[in-house]
Amino acid sequence: MTRPPRLTGWLLRDTLIISALAVTLFGLHTWHVDANGWLSGAVVAVGGFVTAYITCYILHEWGHWAGARLAGAKVGLGPYNQPLLARFDPATHSRTQFLALSWGGVAGYVMVATLCMAIWLALREQLAAAALAVGGLAFLVQSLAVDLPQIVKVTNGADALETNRQGASGQVILRRTWQSWSLLAAALIIWHQLN
Secondary structure (H helix, E strand, C coil): CCCCCCHHHHHHHHHHHHHHHHHHHHHHHHHHHHHCCHHHHHHHHHHHHHHHHHHHHHHHHHHHHHHHHHCCCCCEECCCCCCCCEECCHHHCCHHHHHHHHHHHHHHHHHHHHHHHHHHHHCCCCHHHHHHHHHHHHHHHHHHHHHHHHHHHHHCCCCHHHHHHHHCCHHHHHHHHHHHHHHHHHHHHHHHHHC
16 A cells, blocks of 8 residues: 655655756756867756756646645645646635635746746856756746736636636647747847847
8 A cells, every 4th residue: 555645755856856956957067167068068058948947847836735725725745756746626626726826836936937047147157057047937938828817817707627627738838838938039039139
């Protein structure tokens, strides 16, 4: 018989994942400084992006959980081998609890994206820091493009279950991801050309 997931197990799992990503990125950064080649630069850029993106996702899920719990929702913990921390059924919770869960997720990734930007501002000359910033921004714009329309609709009285079903479909997420990332890429290119 397997034991049910515990909050301490989730904290340990996610702390280990984020720590492993950070240590790996530091190792890649050190390799890039020594090698100073295009391959090491490309690997560091991908590593920084992935580190920020996964960290944003993890804190996004923790934000969902914390927001729902603060609003009094009864949320179960998912199994450790799945990416979702909280089990939340909009059909059995109030509109207020749904919105608290939604805003909690937004708060989680906004905090990480802000931290990634702060790291980049402090270490502006480092490729790994720039990659962290871009990864954090990518998650931020993608998630806002997916989350905000749903939050606004539910705030304005739409049914939370139906809004979530329509707004969180794979097709909608993919479309809004490419739209938001295209705008972000254009903005970064323009910003780079102006500086």
